Amino acid sequence: MQLPADVIEDRIENWPVARLATSRSDGRPSQVPVVFARASGWLWSPVDGKPKAERELARVRNVLREPRVSLLLDEYEPDWTRLWWLRIDGEARVVRARPETDPEVAEAVEALRAKYPQYSRVPVLRDPPTLLAIRVEWISSWCAGLDAVSPAGARS
Secondary structure (H helix, E strand, O other), rough: OOOOHHHHHHHHHOOOOOOEEOOOOOOEEEEEEOOOOOEEEEEEEEEOOOOOOOOOHHHHHHHOOEEEEEEEEEOOOOOOOOOOEEEEEEEEEEEEEOOOOOOHHHHHHHHHHHHHHHOOOOOOEEEEEEEEEEEEEEEEEOOOOOOHHHHHHOOO
């Protein structure tokens, strides 16, 4: 069965991690876990201050070449009546702007800070500032049953 619309909205607003799928230059898929938040009608994922490679990240290079992406949010538990997944397909763009000069980026950074208290200790954006903005084009979902649809904040 599909996740109810209100549960989908709850997961998008509150779920802490997604897997971002992009396409490599040779056409192979590439997945990486990302944080994300919704602002200005887009889903935003930053290249933040956690330790990363010094060069431009593969996910950014991949989106610049091929903007079609997919985000997967999911829950696995030994109790299979609680299983669910939510897939968000969309088109991404690379945004290289500072919050002080771009109101849309400022809203995205605030949404990320509100969702992730860790950003009080880790910079939301590293230098140069880079975010992926994903326009949602398609959402699909599945859940094992009603036990799987409790609010994200009620995880056990």
